Amino acid sequence: MAKFPSVVWFDAVRKVFNGDESYQGAGGGQCNCVAGMKVGNKIFILTFEGLECIDARDGKDKDLEEVDFYLDMPIADWRAMLKNIAENNRATRDCTLNTLDLDREDGLSTSRHGDQYREDLFFRYNQTFQFFFDASARVKTSY
Amino acid sequence: MEPVLDMQLDWMDQQGSWGAAAEPSKQGLTLADIQVGAYGDVPEESDNMTGRPRGAGARPESYRIGGYSVRSKHEIWLENASFLYEEALQRQWSSATDVPWDSIEPLPDDIEQAECQLATFLTEVEFVAGDVPARWISQTTPDYFEPRNVLLAQVMDEARHMDVFRKRALANGGGLMGATGGTAGVVGSIDLARDFTEMSSRLHISGEGAVLTIFRMGELMAYNEAEKAMYRLCAQDEARHVAFGVMHMRYMSETAPERREEIDCYLDEAERQILAGSQNPAGAQAESSESLAILLGGGKDQYDEGVNKLIAIRRRQLQEYQKRVRSAGFGERFDNGRSPIKEMLAASAA
């Protein structure tokens, strides 16, 4: 059982994600970027390289200035998304990353640098990020 | 007795630079990894008219068969072409098997009609981005094969987009509807541009940037997992194409500042024609904007709700467009009053 949000939880998801080759096809594939996850007030930094998520670590607010983009939601919304994934083995209609991004006034994905080219990595690798969070269906999660 | 060949072997002394030993990186042996020694030298001006691979030994007697019109690096180059090409290869998907077509269930008639109208429109416009890059590929010297390869991947992507929307239109009790004529042979259109950067600014930045938002919106307003997957995967491809445009324009802006004013003119035109015009499915054109509003609202009887969401889409389109143009190095147009985008944003917020 891994507690969300924590590095332990992201590591558990990484393990499932990195070990499932089906995530490398069907629109997935190599992904090179550093993404921030802002879960309420907690910050995590994920590094994707090649076909894997190679690192998850705790971050500080100023780290968000460096990442290509970061996903920012209140903790309740993160939980709702993860519960939907756990129930359906993947995100369904209103809980995909893209939909959550569009449904929110300020979006889910954002950046401090404001460079849309780097922010666009969220779109360019969207299927990979979706697969990553979908992999959390196989991680026993506590909150 | 078997004949014996009299070997000359003179060619061994005429080959390209020797001793290249590119090594695979963590991501395999990528195009970036083989930029070794002389093979990584990309000429500012290409005199290669014979179609020889960059870095190969030249034969003085070879025919000048290339007829390439794009022979200056700044006209087509971008710093990340190798990465975008490898990314495209990795992220190919199949509309036949990666979209869960079985998830489609019958929909109310107004929704199905709206979905089919949008699919007809997207079938129609998607291959603009197939036809046009193809034409430029054959006109570009192979010394710049990296951007050419990205464009070839784009042609492939667009073929798949054309195909997936046709599939959607014919998969659920509907059919194709009326064409919009959204892409036509008129001056200032993507098709007729006679300069690569002019074409790219229209196609990659404003055109595909707008369509990227629509694909993302398609994922939001999907009525089943098939549509969800279809739009999400198309959006990934589209984001790559947009990245090509942004990075090419950035390179052009840095290496050929004398062309900045001219490029601003293309952007003026694009902002008039594409962002507000017929090639933007969220624009004023009735077929696509009405169908989008129906899909976003959840039916004809909730049209107004759909329109409100559509206005939000437009805002998002404009904001992202503005940030991409800034990223490409042309942000001052938004600060000096040249671009109407700020006003558009303000007006749509009112």
Place this chain on the structure above:
Amino acid sequence: MVKTAAKTDSKTKSKKTTARDTVASAAEVPKPGYHWMNRSNQWDTRVKPGKHGLRLGDLNVGIYGEIPEQWQDQTRNPRGAIPRKGVPPLGYSIRDKADVWADSAADLYEEAIQRKWAPATDVPWGTVKPLSEPLERAICQVLTELCQYANCDVETISQWQHQMSYGYHEVKQYLATASFDAARMHEAFRKRALCNGGGLGLEGPGEVNRMILESRGGWSEAVTYLMLMRGTFTMTLLRYLEKFAYNDAEQSIYANALQAKARQMTYALEHLQYSIAHDEERKAIMATLLFIGDRIWEREMADHVLREALCIVFAGGLEKAPDQGYAIYQKMQRDFMRDYVGTCEWLGIKRDPAMLPEAMADYLEAS
């Protein structure tokens, strides 16, 4: 509250539209007219996915599968959709089915997508080990010329693609995969040349490339040179190179390239057959083209560079290249001539050995 457009009065209408008007109109959404609704040439179409998913060819049902002999529409009107009147044409020059069609195009398109590969990660580059310098030079020389063949594929296909009308979208889509395949071959050949202490070789003579690129009279004529002639040779060459590969990486590259080339040949032969079946004169035109092309082909094959490089590759080094390597090279040429002439005959184009250039006739006779 939704802001909808006010009816334009005649006064406003006569004014020149300014950027500020554009801004104003962009912020408005017209009242819905729904004039586009209930407009379809065929409604109630429900194509179901089969065992292999929902494939392009599956969509050819009812009017959507009616592929006309001529497609006069020069817009991007999707086949089966209701065209819009008054759209300025885009100038598609290929509008006859006989000029592009092959029934297999839709299947080849899907096959190409299913058989995707990425040279960066699917080729076992770690298996490439140092070779003797003459052998490495020979391999690099062959790869350089193969790069040029792939480049010729790219430039030829992409110069025709945008001229093909939308009525035959399956062909346009298949060709999108074919030019992408060519890009991938170009990439894989270059990578192999630059990863083992070697480099690129000397460029090829280019006479056949010129012949292919300059066949601008029609797409079928380009197919004759690019696919029937050069394609048959490239297939033969790749088969031999796969057999004489020096490591798993090369074997993988040649095997993948071979599959792509085989798809191209399937399209080409089916198209040429279709074209001839619909216009008997095509056969005579192709015979003329091949008569000319054979002479150019023979001149290019007389170039000693590729020949010597292949002999070295087939012999595993310089020492046995002049005899053992040359024997294999000759066998390869005989195989090519047998397949090439055999294909021509299958298409109904008689090839009189007496009319072939001497070297080609000799190989054919010995095959």
